[in-house]
Amino acid sequence: MTLSTPIVEHDAVAAAAWRPLCTRQDLVANSGVVALLDDAQVALFHLPQSCDGEQLFAIENRDPKSGANVIGRGIVGHLKGDLVIASPLYKQHFRLADGSCIEYPEQRLRVWPVRLNGDLVEVGMQAE
Amino acid sequence: MNSKVTPIKNETLVIIGNGMVGHHCVEQLTEQGALAQYQVHVFGEERQRAYDRVHLSEYFGGRDAESLAMCEADFYAQHGVHMHLGVAVLEIDRERKEVVTSEGRQPYDRLVLATGSYPFVPPIAGAEGNSKLVYRTLDDLDDIRAAANGGRRGVVVGGGLLGLEAANALKSLGLEAHVVEFAPRLMPVQLDPDGGAALKARIEELGVRVHLNRATSEIVAGEEYAYRMNFSDGESLETDLIVFSAGIRPQDALGRSAGLDIAERGGVVIDSDYRTNDPDIYAIGECASWNGSIFGLVAPGYTMARNLAALLVGKQHESFIGADMSTKLKLLGVDVGSIGDAHAATPGAKSYRFNDEVNSSYRRLVVSPDGSQVIGAVLVGDNSYYDTLLQYAQNGIKLPADPASLILPAGEGAPALGADALPDTATICSCHNVSKGAICCQVDTGCTDLGDLKLATKAGTGCGGCSALLKQVFEHELSARGVEVDKSLCEHFAHTRQELYGIVRVEGIISFEELLAKHGRGHTGCDICKPAVGSVLASCWNQPITDPSLVPLQDTNDTFMANMQNNGTYSVVPRIAGGEITPDKLIALGAVAKKYDLYTKITGGQRIDLFGAELHQLPDIWSELIEAGFETGHAYGKSLRTVKSCVGSTWCRYGVQDSVGMALVLENRYKGLRSPHKIKFGVSGCTRECAEAQSKDVGVIATENGWNLYVAGNGGMRPRHAELFATDLDDATLIRYIDRFLMFYVRTADRLQRTSVWRESLEGGLDYLKSVIIDDSLALGAELESQMQLVVDRYECEWANALKDPEKLKRFRTFVNDERGDPDIQFVKEREQRRPMQAHELNLIPVAEEVV
Numbered sequence: 005m006t007l008s009t010p011i012v013e014h015d016a017v018a019a020a021a022w023r024p025l026c027t028r029q030d031l032v033a034n035s036g037v038v039a040l041l042d043d044a045q046v047a048l049f050h051l052p053q054s055c056d057g058e059q060l061f062a063i064e065n066r067d068p069k070s071g072a073n074v075i076g077r078g079i080v081g082h083l084k085g086d087l088v089i090a091s092p093l094y095k096q097h098f099r100l101a102d103g104s105c106i107e108y109p110e111q112r113l114r115v116w117p118v119r120l121n122g123d124l125v126e127v128g129m130q131a132e
Numbered sequence: 133m134n135s136k137v138t139p140i141k142n143e144t145l146v147i148i149g150n151g152m153v154g155h156h157c158v159e160q161l162t163e164q165g166a167l168a169q170y171q172v173h174v175f176g177e178e179r180q181r182a183y184d185r186v187h188l189s190e191y192f193g194g195r196d197a198e199s200l201a202m203c204e205a206d207f208y209a210q211h212g213v214h215m216h217l218g219v220a221v222l223e224i225d226r227e228r229k230e231v232v233t234s235e236g237r238q239p240y241d242r243l244v245l246a247t248g249s250y251p252f253v254p255p256i257a258g259a260e261g262n263s264k265l266v267y268r269t270l271d272d273l274d275d276i277r278a279a280a281n282g283g284r285r286g287v288v289v290g291g292g293l294l295g296l297e298a299a300n301a302l303k304s305l306g307l308e309a310h311v312v313e314f315a316p317r318l319m320p321v322q323l324d325p326d327g328g329a330a331l332k333a334r335i336e337e338l339g340v341r342v343h344l345n346r347a348t349s350e351i352v353a354g355e356e357y358a359y360r361m362n363f364s365d366g367e368s369l370e371t372d373l374i375v376f377s378a379g380i381r382p383q384d385a386l387g388r389s390a391g392l393d394i395a396e397r398g399g400v401v402i403d404s405d406y407r408t409n410d411p412d413i414y415a416i417g418e419c420a421s422w423n424g425s426i427f428g429l430v431a432p433g434y435t436m437a438r439n440l441a442a443l444l445v446g447k448q449h450e451s452f453i454g455a456d457m458s459t460k461l462k463l464l465g466v467d468v469g470s471i472g473d474a475h476a477a478t479p480g481a482k483s484y485r486f487n488d489e490v491n492s493s494y495r496r497l498v499v500s501p502d503g504s505q506v507i508g509a510v511l512v513g514d515n516s517y518y519d520t521l522l523q524y525a526q527n528g529i530k531l532p533a534d535p536a537s538l539i540l541p542a543g544e545g546a547p548a549l550g551a552d553a554l555p556d557t558a559t560i561c562s563c564h565n566v567s568k569g570a571i572c573c574q575v576d577t578g579c580t581d582l583g584d585l586k587l588a589t590k591a592g593t594g595c596g597g598c599s600a601l602l603k604q605v606f607e608h609e610l611s612a613r614g615v616e617v618d619k620s621l622c623e624h625f626a627h628t629r630q631e632l633y634g635i636v637r638v639e640g641i642i643s644f645e646e647l648l649a650k651h652g653r654g655h656t657g658c659d660i661c662k663p664a665v666g667s668v669l670a671s672c673w674n675q676p677i678t679d680p681s682l683v684p685l686q687d688t689n690d691t692f693m694a695n696m697q698n699n700g701t702y703s704v705v706p707r708i709a710g711g712e713i714t715p716d717k718l719i720a721l722g723a724v725a726k727k728y729d730l731y732t733k734i735t736g737g738q739r740i741d742l743f744g745a746e747l748h749q750l751p752d753i754w755s756e757l758i759e760a761g762f763e764t765g766h767a768y769g770k771s772l773r774t775v776k777s778c779v780g781s782t783w784c785r786y787g788v789q790d791s792v793g794m795a796l797v798l799e800n801r802y803k804g805l806r807s808p809h810k811i812k813f814g815v816s817g818c819t820r821e822c823a824e825a826q827s828k829d830v831g832v833i834a835t836e837n838g839w840n841l842y843v844a845g846n847g848g849m850r851p852r853h854a855e856l857f858a859t860d861l862d863d864a865t866l867i868r869y870i871d872r873f874l875m876f877y878v879r880t881a882d883r884l885q886r887t888s889v890w891r892e893s894l895e896g897g898l899d900y901l902k903s904v905i906i907d908d909s910l911a912l913g914a915e916l917e918s919q920m921q922l923v924v925d926r927y928e929c930e931w932a933n934a935l936k937d938p939e940k941l942k943r944f945r946t947f948v949n950d951e952r953g954d955p956d957i958q959f960v961k962e963r964e965q966r967r968p969m970q971a972h973e974l975n976l977i978p979v980a981e982e983v984v
């Protein structure tokens with residue numbers, strides 16, 4: 005089952021350029037892995053059969069509360085209609101769609117547009 | 133306060149005593165708006181602000197003075213009450229209307245005495261210092277603790293309610309506890325002779341020695357212990373300390389010297405409006421005598437405080453009409469209840485009795501001469517009958533056709549009095565005078581949370597005796613209004629963990645998705661239900677937690693089979709069963725730690741923890757450890773942690789059994805068992821208990837004849853001594869009981885509930901647990917054992933399993949597109965080892981750079 009069309013494309017930000025990060029085989033279903041993107045760490049969550057079909061999210065790996073790079077190792081959940089990731093250290097939840105935090109509005113994680121291009125996982129880079 | 137009106141305070145109110153009742157009075161005054169009218173001064177002799185004396189004993193169980201306090205530290209200041217702590221009132225000058233203290237004089241317009249009681253110490257020659265301790269205040273408890281230090285035995289004089297509590301305290305301080313009682317039975321005030329005998333049997337079973345009919349004539353220096361008590365019958369007893377609990381006396385000294393009327397048996401005489409014979413002076417709580425009686429419980433004191441406060445602000449109040457002295461207690465873990473006319477003193481009263489000498493359970497029901505109503509009761513051993521009997525007695529509910537059924541063992545069709553049958557006027561909480569009607573009112577205004585109900589009505593926040601009934605009435609009223617009582621795990625499952633366990637087992641469900649589809653709602657699940665279901669699935673089927681379908685369910689620690697630390701690195705804890713390790717293995721462990729530069733520490737669980745491994749290093753570290761013969765220690769799992777052992781008979785001169793051998797058998801049998809929370813064991817080779825087995829979920833202590841089994845102990849946040857469950861077991865029986873105990877826990881406990889909390893919430897308590905495990909009353913024994921055997925048979929080291937499968941190892945990469953580690957993880961050296969660099973140290977040179 006290889007999809008050639010992008011399955012997720014964040015409409016908020018139009019990507020100026022797509023950068024390949026890893027392959028589909030690197031992903032772990034319903035859970036996260038982490039890739040390096042220049043100086044940033046990107047946590048990738050792959051949900052093959054979410055409520056809206058197959059979905060992929062790219063979100064910042066750094067937990068603002070602890071300062072540790074651990075978001076990619078949290079548990080994916082669905083709370084009050086939003087797909088969320090729970091930080092493994094202090095358990096606060098971030099919405100996968102926009103990186104906003106449910107418990108602490110002042111915490112917000114960066115998110116990237118992301119897509120599967122064939123077997124490649126690509127994130128969108130904004131124009132500088 | 134949002135309206136800014138400057139109150140005219142034209143009167144001064146002085147309250148002497150900041151105990152439970154004095155404090156409640158202030159609280160009621162603030163609630164009723166009295167602060168607008170009065171300048172309030174409170175004088176308290178004790179250093180601490182009012183605290184919960186009822187739960188004083190918990191001071192030895194880990195609670196500190198602050199957590200026992202009745203209010204926040206700034207409560208008095210916030211309400212503008214002038215508080216004088218540690219200041220005793222020395223005299224009341226009624227002529228000048230002033231109280232005299234060491235600070236000077238304080239005028240009053242009205243005066244409230246709330247000076248409580250003091251412990252009575254009979255005049256016995258030689259009683260002084262550590263042979264004259266009492267049990268009433270926090271300072272008293274500090275004195276007892278200091279006296280117990282280094283001692284071996286403690287005696288309590290007085291076998292009443294407080295005496296038995298004091299004995300329990302001595303026991304919890306590690307002393308051999310004795311109770312010396314003058315009367316021919318324990319708790320002579322509340323219990324009849326048979327009840328006293330049943331209580332004595334139970335208490336002795338717990339290791340407290342009881343001496344009845346003993347009058348102490350003198351205390352002299354001892355030979356083996358610090359003191360010797362000589363009794364009038366020629367017997368004697370040696371001890372390191374003596375606590376007197378021979379009754380309380382109302383603290384009426386101020387009233388006496390000021391010429392107030394004092395009752396024959398002590399106490400400042402008050403009328404039904406709490407007034408003494410001086411119309412400006414009131415008395416409430418234990419220092420007051422009404423109609424010749426004093427009331428040594430909080431509930432009547434609170435009633436007095438509440439009504440006096442209303443009276444002082446000119447609101448409608450109720451006159452005092454006496455109080456119900458019924459009590460429900462747990463003394464040394466033994467249920468004791470006494471209701472109304474327990475001694476059948478009412479002329480013509482008749483009794484029903486149930487006396488089970490085998491299990492030391494006793495119940496007596498006293499009914500009115502015409503046999504229509506309950507007027508009293510005595511319970512020893514099982515208080516589950518108390519609430520119903522009390523409601524019958526207090527509300528004059530007509531007895532059922534067969535009154536004896538009210539005290540016969542359950543299961544005989546006793547008509548349990550449901551919350552339904554109670555009239556609206558029934559008092560549910562006597563401390564705060566909350567009726568069933570008041571609870572219904574709250575439910576009608578939309579209260580659906582027990583915590584909110586307690587906040588709004590205060591019900592259940594006094595002595596706590598009404599908690600069970602309160603919950604029952606509340607939930608009943610909610611259901612009656614069609615509100616579903618919410619016991620949901622989270623938004624995805626309207627079930628408790630126990631219910632999910634049942635469903636998974638009965639329907640043979642093996643995946644989260646299947647459970648969610650069939651019994652849950654919504655999509656995906658969350659970080660509450662996923663690990664809970666993951667644990668249930670593992671308890672039932674014990675499949676490798678590294679299976680792809682199980683991976684997304686686990687907390688990060690379970691997923692990566694290591695414990696995440698504050699900087700995102702992991703700790704590695706191999707199993708060192710029973711704490712036994714060969715020199716070669718010790719060297720291997722050291723070599724791995726050295727190679728990967730891991731911070732190394734001996735844990736509190738007799739094993740070795742290696743800290744600071746990065747995610748991608750875990751597989752390499754583990755393959756070296758497995759090569760050296762180690763397996764995973766499950767330090768990350770809600771599962772068996774360690775079986776702590778002492779060296780036992782193999783080496784120790786006192787050991788009577790091979791405790792290390794048994795620890796190894798147990799650790800190897802139960803390792804890998806997933807459970808609602810972590811489980812810890814201890815095995816000691818003799819009663820000196822060097823393995824601290826009595827603080828573990830499962831404790832095993834060697835005897836001459838086999839093993840004693842203890843269950844449901846806990847260290848940690850709320851320590852609890854394990855309870856003796858069975859004695860002198862052979863190896864096979866010991867393991868059978870533990871199999872059943874653990875599986876029964878796994879089946880019925882709530883999520884993240886240690887065995888201690890689970891055991892405390894078990895209806896029927898230890899007796900029930902014994903009946904299920906030992907007598908197999910539910911006919912579950914064989915099933916529990918075979919379920920355990922399945923888990924045991926399927927055991928496989930999770931790390932060994934993961935290392936065999938490249939697919940599973942894929943996850944152990946810090947970055948999927950880069951070999952390097954996380955550049956943000958930095959260490960500094962301290963005491964010759966690495967530790968995480970802290971934020972404020974970022975300007976230091978990290979160790980890693982030095983090495984490169």
Ligand code: SRM
Pocket residue numbers: 695696697703705733734735736737738739740741767773774810812827828845846847848849850886
């Ligand atoms: C490593 C160790 C401390 C040490 O350096 O000695 C430790 C470390 C942690 N303990 Fe502990 N406990 C350790 C022995 C204990 C003990 C002593 C014992 O087992 O004899 C206790 C008290 C005994 C008991 O549990 O009854 C103990 C009571 C707790 C508690 C409180 C549990 C309770 O019921 O009150 C927690 C919190 C919890 O589990 O919710 C806790 C939680 C933790 C956690 C998991 C906290 C966390 O979430 O990060 C720590 C992480 C361990 C790690 O990263 O490896 N730890 N902890 C000890 C590991 C023992 C082992 O070999 O497995």
Ligand SMILES: Cc1cc2nc3c(=O)[nH]c(=O)nc-3n(C[C@H](O)[C@H](O)[C@H](O)COP(=O)(O)OP(=O)(O)OC[C@H]3O[C@@H](n4cnc5c(N)ncnc54)[C@H](O)[C@@H]3O)c2cc1C
Pocket residue numbers: 148149150151152153154155175176177178185186187188189219220221222246247248249267268269294297383386416417418419427428429430431433461595
């Ligand atoms: C260990 C223990 C367990 C108990 N268990 C229960 C129970 O389960 N259920 C129950 O209903 N009751 C129980 N009680 C009884 C309950 O604690 C008392 O009924 C309650 O505390 C009485 O409150 P009070 O304010 O009248 O007296 P206290 O709480 O004794 O307060 C009186 C205060 O006045 C102070 N004082 C005295 N003289 C002066 C002075 N001259 N100047 C200034 N201050 C002065 C004292 O230092 C003290 O702080 C228990 C008591 C103890 C000790």
Ligand code: SF4
Pocket residue numbers: 778779780781784785786787788791816817818819820821822823
């Ligand atoms: S518990 Fe007994 S056998 Fe074990 S080490 Fe201590 S004294 Fe020796």
Ligand code: FES
Pocket residue numbers: 431560561562563564591592593594595596597598599
């Ligand atoms: S009866 Fe004491 S708290 Fe309710």
